[in-house]
Amino acid sequence: MRAPALDEAFTDFVRASTSSLTRTAWLLTGDHALAQDLVQNAYAKTLRAWDRVGGGDPLAYTRRAVVTGNIDRWRRSGAESPVGLGFERATPDAFEDRVADRDRVTRMLATLTPTQRRVIVLRYYEDLTEAQTAEALGMTLGAVKAAAHRALAALRSHYPDAAGPARTPTDTQGGAQR
Amino acid sequence: MNDLEKLLRDDLHDVAGSVDIPVSLEAIAAESAGLGRRASRVRWALVALAVVVMALAVWAGQALLVRPPDRAVPDPLQTPTVTAAPTPEPAPSTTSHTPEPSPSATVGPSGRTTPMYVYYGNEQGGLVRELRQVPAATPARAGALEAMLGTPHDPDYRSLWNPGTQVLGLSKSGDVITIDLSKEALTVNYGSSWEGLMVDTLIWTLTEAFEPTDKVMILVEGRPFTAGHVSFDRPQGRADPSNSPIQVVIDAPVHGATVQSPVQVAGLATAFEATILWTVTRPDGSPVADGVARTAEGMVLAPFAFDLPTLPPGSYVVAVTLDDPSGGAGPAPASDTKVFTVAG
Numbered sequence: 001m002r003a004p005a006l007d008e009a010f011t012d013f014v015r016a017s018t019s020s021l022t023r024t025a026w027l028l029t030g031d032h033a034l035a036q037d038l039v040q041n042a043y044a045k046t047l048r049a050w051d052r053v054g055g056g057d058p059l060a061y062t063r064r065a066v067v068t069g070n071i072d073r074w075r076r077s078g079a080e081s082p083v084g085l086g087f088e089r090a091t092p093d094a095f096e097d098r099v100a101d102r103d104r105v106t107r108m109l110a111t112l113t114p115t116q117r118r119v120i121v122l123r124y125y126e127d128l129t130e131a132q133t134a135e136a137l138g139m140t141l142g143a144v145k146a147a148a149h150r151a152l153a154a155l156r157s158h159y160p161d162a163a164g165p166a167r168t169p170t171d172t173q174g175g176a177q178r
Numbered sequence: 179m180n181d182l183e184k185l186l187r188d189d190l191h192d193v194a195g196s197v198d199i200p201v202s203l204e205a206i207a208a209e210s211a212g213l214g215r216r217a218s219r220v221r222w223a224l225v226a227l228a229v230v231v232m233a234l235a236v237w238a239g240q241a242l243l244v245r246p247p248d249r250a251v252p253d254p255l256q257t258p259t260v261t262a263a264p265t266p267e268p269a270p271s272t273t274s275h276t277p278e279p280s281p282s283a284t285v286g287p288s289g290r291t292t293p294m295y296v297y298y299g300n301e302q303g304g305l306v307r308e309l310r311q312v313p314a315a316t317p318a319r320a321g322a323l324e325a326m327l328g329t330p331h332d333p334d335y336r337s338l339w340n341p342g343t344q345v346l347g348l349s350k351s352g353d354v355i356t357i358d359l360s361k362e363a364l365t366v367n368y369g370s371s372w373e374g375l376m377v378d379t380l381i382w383t384l385t386e387a388f389e390p391t392d393k394v395m396i397l398v399e400g401r402p403f404t405a406g407h408v409s410f411d412r413p414q415g416r417a418d419p420s421n422s423p424i425q426v427v428i429d430a431p432v433h434g435a436t437v438q439s440p441v442q443v444a445g446l447a448t449a450f451e452a453t454i455l456w457t458v459t460r461p462d463g464s465p466v467a468d469g470v471a472r473t474a475e476g477m478v479l480a481p482f483a484f485d486l487p488t489l490p491p492g493s494y495v496v497a498v499t500l501d502d503p504s505g506g507a508g509p510a511p512a513s514d515t516k517v518f519t520v521a522g
Contacts (some may be wrong), residue, residue, distance in 0.1 A: 044209035
């Protein structure tokens with residue numbers, strides 16, 4: 001029970017969810033090594049609780065561990081990551097514009113508060129509904145709406161091509177965009 | 179989704195889609211094994227703060243005398259500082275005494291007892307505990323160990339150790355408690371899959387009696403304890419609260435208690451979304467009341483306390499169950515029950 005054997009269902013779950021969770025972690029941290037630590041630690045927590053969560057929704061459990069792990073890091077350091085800190089350079093075969101894109105998005109996300117950043121990543125990368133985002137972050141639905149609204153307003157300047165004023169996201173409530 | 183949201187979503191998917199971060203199953207397994215041995219003082223302190231308030235409410239609610247904890251950072255899982263109310267004392271007295279495990283505090287007059295949490299396993303493989311009155315005359319920690327090796331009051335709980343196990347030695351150096359057990363400890367009662375839980379009951383009981391942040395080195399006749407395929411050759415502490423072996427345990431009311439309505443139910447739970455479900459039934463299973471309550475914090479071991487609605491005199495069973503995030507798809511969620519009587 002203390003160090004459960006890696007059963008097949010768990011390794012299958014890890015293989016199936018690694019790319020999604022590591023990319024979420026990368027968007028939350030902007031750092032390759034931190035994201036790796038965060039996800040491996042979250043998987044370790046899931047593994048310890050596998051008897052309980054394995055038959056249920058291990059992805060939700062692990063995602064929540066990723067997000068709360070990230071919260072811990074912010075709380076410990078007392079501040080969010082500085083802009084562009086530890087930004088991961090692209091692999092040699094990647095294109096220069098890919099590097100520039102990553103850099104732009106990482107810097108843009110770093111302008112958000114930690115809560116806003118988590119809401120944006122879960123809503124627009126993980127494509128969770130507002131209700132699912134609220135559940136994953138342990139926030140109320142209203143707090144998620146408010147954070148998304150403020151985050152979108154803050155990000156608007158990065159998208160001069162987007163038409164119209166920043167709208168409240170309430171009209172897409174319930175993940176109608178999915 | 180408006181233009182801005184679409185552009186943002188496309189951007190996130192584009193850039194993240196090119197990120198490739200491998201994870202190592204070996205690293206996960208090692209981390210998972212290590213999680214059980216690491217303590218997070220930050221987490222402890224946060225949970226502890228919430229608990230002090232709750233503990234006060236709980237124990238005051240049971241008409242027990244409460245004293246503020248002695249330690250600088252009170253531990254939520256440490257035995258609360260209360261009077262030993264049911265103690266058969268020579269004269270009725272409300273003198274409070276601490277279960278502080280220093281010899282001067284625990285060696286009392288003959289017949290005195292001190293309350294101490296003792297840890298057991300339950301049938302679901304979870305770690306649970308009971309507040310036991312252990313003799314204060316011998317060092318209370320020895321009494322706690324004897325209680326751990328003996329039979330718990332709650333019939334749903336199990337002592338996982340061979341009751342014939344003798345404590346050959348007990349010492350502490352720095353933050354490492356070393357306990358030497360007789361060879362009976364190698365005769366496991368419940369099979370090898372229970373070894374981790376078995377060791378947890380000992381670690382938690384001992385760190386309850388000493389300090390919750392201590393580590394425990396288990397020896398059997400001088401050699402590191404080996405049970406089945408696991409060798410516990412290094413000192414081990416309590417698990418990090420986010421990986422607690424305690425899933426849910428009801429501390430109050432205690433099993434078989436006779437209490438006044440309204441009844442406050444208190445305990446500890448590691449609840450996914452901090453949500454716990456409770457039911458009250460008659461002993462024949464007929465429902466009386468049910469509801470939802472919350473722990474102080476989700477995902478980590480955290481205290482809970484809530485009041486039951488007013489109940490007429492009689493016998494009842496209260497059950498607290500973890501909210502099932504799988505919606506019934508997974509195994510049955512952890513639960514704990516207590517039988518109690520409301521006095522007329």
